[in-house]
Amino acid sequence: MASKKLSLTPAAGYIIIEPAAKETKTASGIYLPDNAGDKPQRGTVVAIGSDEITDHGAKKTSPVKVGDSVIYKKWGGNEVKYEGQEYMFIKFEDVLAIIN
Helix, strand or coil: CCCCCCCCCCCCCEEEEEECCCCCECCCCCECCCCCCCCCCEEEEEEECCCEECCCCCEECCCCCCCCEEEECCCCCEEEEECCEEEEEEEHHHEEEEEC
């Protein structure tokens, strides 16, 4: 998780996630090169935007809180590099699960 306070506030309906480190070794002990495998689909919530108001006037609130470990959609969100750290900006509905 980020060691300093993040100076970004996501737009309404968005969450900022710090992605988990990419796996470098398989379960059987084989080390993977940097360009192998998929990007992680899990990470830690570091910031949450305000509630989103839908086109029909309904309010959508965040399904997570700061500090939650989550799994998010593989093709959801946008990668952003800010102050040397990579983050994912995802919509509230792109959260698939909270890791307990």
